[in-house]
Amino acid sequence: MSKRNILITGGAGFIGSHVVRLFVNKYPTYTIVNLDKLTYAGNLENLRDIEKKPNYLFEKGDILDVEFLFDTFKKYEFDGVIHLAAESHVDRSLHNPNEFAATNIIGTLNLLRVAQTSWHENYQDKLFYHISTDEVYGSAEHGEFFTETTPIDPKSPYSASKASSDHFVSAFNNSYGLPTVISRCSNNYGPYHFPEKLIPLLINNILNNKPLPVYGKGENIRDWLYVEDHARAIDTIFHKGKRGEVYNIGGNNEWKNIDLIHFLCHLMDKKLGKDEGTCAKLITYVKDRAGHDLRYAIDPSKLIGETGWRPEVTFEVGIEKTIDWFLANQEWLRNVTSGAYLQYYSAMYQGR
Ligand code: NAD
Numbered sequence: 315m316s317k318r319n320i321l322i323t324g325g326a327g328f329i330g331s332h333v334v335r336l337f338v339n340k341y342p343t344y345t346i347v348n349l350d351k352l353t354y355a356g357n358l359e360n361l362r363d364i365e366k367k368p369n370y371l372f373e374k375g376d377i378l379d380v381e382f383l384f385d386t387f388k389k390y391e392f393d394g395v396i397h398l399a400a401e402s403h404v405d406r407s408l409h410n411p412n413e414f415a416a417t418n419i420i421g422t423l424n425l426l427r428v429a430q431t432s433w434h435e436n437y438q439d440k441l442f443y444h445i446s447t448d449e450v451y452g453s454a455e456h457g458e459f460f461t462e463t464t465p466i467d468p469k470s471p472y473s474a475s476k477a478s479s480d481h482f483v484s485a486f487n488n489s490y491g492l493p494t495v496i497s498r499c500s501n502n503y504g505p506y507h508f509p510e511k512l513i514p515l516l517i518n519n520i521l522n523n524k525p526l527p528v529y530g531k532g533e534n535i536r537d538w539l540y541v542e543d544h545a546r547a548i549d550t551i552f553h554k555g556k557r558g559e560v561y562n563i564g565g566n567n568e569w570k571n572i573d574l575i576h577f578l579c580h581l582m583d584k585k586l587g588k589d590e591g592t593c594a595k596l597i598t599y600v601k602d603r604a605g606h607d608l609r610y611a612i613d614p615s616k617l618i619g620e621t622g623w624r625p626e627v628t629f630e631v632g633i634e635k636t637i638d639w640f641l642a643n644q645e646w647l648r649n650v651t652s653g654a655y656l657q658y659y660s661a662m663y664q665g666r
């Protein structure tokens with residue numbers, strides 16, 4: 315196995331921590347540098363099990379700080395970048411679009427420029443891998459599936475900022491020959507998921523006997539993938555993806571929100587030894603998210619056909635693993651739901 319120095323941005327977040335863990339454990343000859351600003355969503359507790367490994371290093375820093383990025387590139391002479399750092403929550407983007415534009419667009423542009431300049435256009439064995447989202451395609455019609463050629467049509471400030479960053483990545487590939495790859499994944503779930511997102515929010519609220527907020531009529535559809543399957547797809551694309559290409563990642567696992575919520579309530583009743591129907595009594599319909607995309611649905615056949623990647627964890631297994639993890643890690647939940655998160659939560663759900 316070759317030696318490589320790889321920069322992973324946003325490695326202290328939900329998906330990033332799974333990607334860091336997979337790379338650190340699977341590739342002992344790689345040096346993995348996790349660069350993260352540790353915003354409210356970044357938590358080094360997510361990496362406690364691998365933080366002492368000799369091939370893992372952490373750099374606290376901001377992708378908006380160009381000087382810091384240049385220094386870090388110089389220090390480690392990276393040959394690969396896997397860029398996950400972002401503001402990632404749609405509801406927050408509705409309240410603070412500028413922050414999303416700054417981190418997701420300008421932050422990505424900074425990294426692209428620093429990689430391009432530091433590599434002096436000597437791109438042999440180099441790769442800039444940008445992690446994007448299915449939300450850049452907008453909302454899917456009934457029966458429609460997003461392919462890599464579906465027009466970009468973002469509808470929220472979050473997805474607009476991710477779409478813009480995707481365009482910059484493609485522009486750097488086209489204009490400067492920077493070796494890039496982009497992947498666009500559907501909704502992830504699993505351990506370390508921050509409890510502002512639907513599934514961990516439901517689990518946390520059930521544990522605290524709080525209402526389960528359903529936006530609108532609960533008819534929106536999401537396509538859920540277990541986070542470790544996403545991390546494996548990222549590993550596959552990093553090593554086998556073709557330069558300049560886009561790959562969609564998804565598990566063909568569509569759920570209407572209200573059906574998913576009832577299924578989760580049913581599982582939580584069982585796990586907590588409560589009578590069937592107890593958790594569902596907490597379901598509360600609230601005001602819809604502004605501009606709420608109705609449906610996301612990924613066609614992952616290009617990735618499967620070119621690389622052989624496939625999801626390994628069915629939803630039935632993945633959701634039980636997720637619930638079990640949260641039940642066993644309630645201290646983690648308590649730690650991340652204190653302080654700033656509580657203020658955000660009461661502002662967000664006020665009047666809903
Ligand atoms: P997350 O919010 O859990 O983590 C984001 C991480 O980025 C945090 O550790 C945070 O501290 C860090 N970060 C934020 N701003 C930064 C900055 N200016 N400089 C350095 N670090 C910064 O996000 P996530 O859900 O793990 O998503 C990771 C990536 O995957 C994002 O790019 C997101 O758009 C994409 N994505 C997420 C999903 C999903 O379901 N969560 C699905 C598809 C794609």
Ligand code: DAU
Pocket residue numbers: 402403404405446447448449499500501502510511512513515527528529530532534535536571603610
């Ligand atoms: O599709 C990929 C995207 O999935 C990622 O790019 C985003 O980073 C990630 O946050 C996620 O976006 P969503 O908006 O789909 O995820 P969220 O968990 O916020 O919401 C899932 C669905 O549940 C959505 O239709 C809104 C709804 N919802 C959400 C919350 C937080 C509720 O009904 N009630 C809630 O309290």
